[in-house]
Amino acid sequence: MPKEAQTAQRRRQLIEATIAVIAKQGLTGLRIADVAAVAGVSYGVVNFYFKSKDQLLADTLEHLAADYEEAAAEALAAAGPSAVDQLHAVIALDFSDRIAGRRQIAAWTAFWSESRANPAFRRRCVAVQDRFLAMCRRLMREALVETGRREDLDLLAAALNNLVTGLWVELQLRGATREARLEARRVCVAYLRALFPQAAPGDVEADEETAA
Amino acid sequence: MPKEAQTAQRRRQLIEATIAVIAKQGLTGLRIADVAAVAGVSYGVVNFYFKSKDQLLADTLEHLAADYEEAAAEALAAAGPSAVDQLHAVIALDFSDRIAGRRQIAAWTAFWSESRANPAFRRRCVAVQDRFLAMCRRLMREALVETGRREDLDLLAAALNNLVTGLWVELQLRGATREARLEARRVCVAYLRALFPQAAPGDVEADEETAA
Amino acid sequence: MPKEAQTAQRRRQLIEATIAVIAKQGLTGLRIADVAAVAGVSYGVVNFYFKSKDQLLADTLEHLAADYEEAAAEALAAAGPSAVDQLHAVIALDFSDRIAGRRQIAAWTAFWSESRANPAFRRRCVAVQDRFLAMCRRLMREALVETGRREDLDLLAAALNNLVTGLWVELQLRGATREARLEARRVCVAYLRALFPQAAPGDVEADEETAA
């Protein structure tokens, strides 16, 4: 393996260990030594690849955010052309195993909670939300052209965005099992159905395998 | 002042200082010494009134939760008899200064994020959510009797619940200013309007003073 | 004891322990834990009274420098009115037990050696040297008025200053025993005698008890 790839691989491994430790012990219980232990390396390695614990956390958030944004782009590209279908594709992604695994959700909620104290966290979290909200607005605008306009469209787009966020907190509180994620997705779908009664959404259960 | 009341007062003062410090420094940045400094007492006092830092945090969450539950009961009692009005009253409370102040929101998100690692936190947070969800279900069931049934009522009630949660995270990320809270409330109201188009809600602006 | 005095006392105790450890282990071998052990306290105490190791060192240098300047002022005040007598008094001080003890000399040479890398050290060391040089110049100017002018007076004053410095390094290398300090003083006196042959200096041996 070329050296750069190996470095990237090691960093990724440590970041994933970090997310796992946050999920298990919370951000307040995160110890460099535990990260190293989970990654199966000596703890010196962590400070070798990340200048400091702060840097490790910043890079962890960046990894999480970039992964989400990438997955969202892919999901949109893979979905059908209808705006409603695209909304459903995004919702499926948001509660998929890849994106909304127990560990990722724990990490996201940790970063959200620290974001008032850490400007770098805040900026990155807000950037993700901004993009997600813009996407929701665009898709809902298109969907409502198809199904009939509403004057409070931006508020309803924000509601979708924040509904997803709130469901993630719920998953954090109750455990992001496969069943819980499916139920969360059903809540979102119910919301979309309430808004777009005419557009028949795909069956939640049926989609799951594809999304996971 | 009788001794017990004075003790309760001191504890409350320290708990509020704890919430303020969490808001400023995050849970990872919370130091007993800072709590004491904010409360204007020496740090020995904190260990005098709370067995340990863990206990201080548990009591802080309890304070937060009890305060919310009490305020919700009051808000329901003060609202009109219509289910839709009661829903609006709860929403108004959820984004009021008393309940959704910058500091409280920061504390709530912190407790949520640590709840997987701390069973005591988890239990208390889930209890609050359970009650809120039950209330939403009951009120929406009643509201839908008034306005027409839906089969996915429980999902829509969960959506309301989680929408509020998500909006709190949004407030945490973007700052819980008065204007931001008002906007969050508008999002909730838009959701309710989408569900109950017939029921004309009160004006958001007009309510604010009452709720605050 | 009033609280402030106790704090000052503790700080002094730790600074003296620091000097002792530098003398024994060198600056590179200085460990906070050793300082605490020598002072007979737990190592937390060191960070309690000094924000950091750097601060401890800066305060140690300040202590050393202030002590020297104070002792020099006292020595001058106590000496006779003749400039030559004052020069001899300063020399006696410079090799006295109080000022040129084994430990102090080790500390001074350590600070000198680090002064290029540490601007704060450099400033303080230079300030001491500046004052000492100014004093030498003034006294030698007066002494030479008494005994006959020389055009290279400033150079000869600098020589006295640097001779003392060099003798301190010599004491560091060979051990600042009482006898070694006495010998160092004899070297200085020989220099002064070479410059001021007419002015009969006091006997080195006889002075020692007074100076120590």
Add this chain to the structure above:
Amino acid sequence: MPKEAQTAQRRRQLIEATIAVIAKQGLTGLRIADVAAVAGVSYGVVNFYFKSKDQLLADTLEHLAADYEEAAAEALAAAGPSAVDQLHAVIALDFSDRIAGRRQIAAWTAFWSESRANPAFRRRCVAVQDRFLAMCRRLMREALVETGRREDLDLLAAALNNLVTGLWVELQLRGATREARLEARRVCVAYLRALFPQAAPGDVEADEETAA
């Protein structure tokens, strides 16, 4: 280049880098990695050519000392036959660019300061001083035969020795610029003139180029 010569060359390169790093960061700030970086090699190389950091430092001191002793022998050989001339030649060397460069002076003062804690350092530093002192004694004895005896000759020879040492500390504190070295040399020359008024020394400025 034969293998052994290449090895010697590499070692010299690393030793010079060590001296440069001591000058920049002090002995407490010396890191193997910095030495390697200054030498332009990877840090593994340092441990390849020197068993340990301690060994690197010991070899650095040895290099410094041997270089000085060699240069002194050359300077004496190159000087005229008169003892006073030889003294002046040694003084010129002591403040020459080759011997008293900013970096060397920083290294010497570092080794002096650590010499109480490190017997190997102490022995080597003392050996240099012993030889220098013996040379001063011999030359001054001869010079005084030429110009008239003094009973305190050994003390005056020690004074010369320590004056040079002290001036090096001064250069360490104030910066060993060309001008500062020239001034230091003037101080020594003034001292020699005070001792040997009859022996007209060469002009300090004129000598400089030869010495450097």
Add this chain to the structure above:
DNA sequence: AATGAATGAGAATTCATTCAT
């Protein structure tokens, strides 16, 4: 020979907790 990733001992620092005053 050279490189630099990996290791882990060692040191500084932080900070909750204790307890004498």
Add this chain to the structure above:
DNA sequence: AATGAATGAATTCTCATTCAT
């Protein structure tokens, strides 16, 4: 009750040294 000095466990970070490539 309140204070804050003292303690020392726990943690981060540094960096010399090892060693596989």
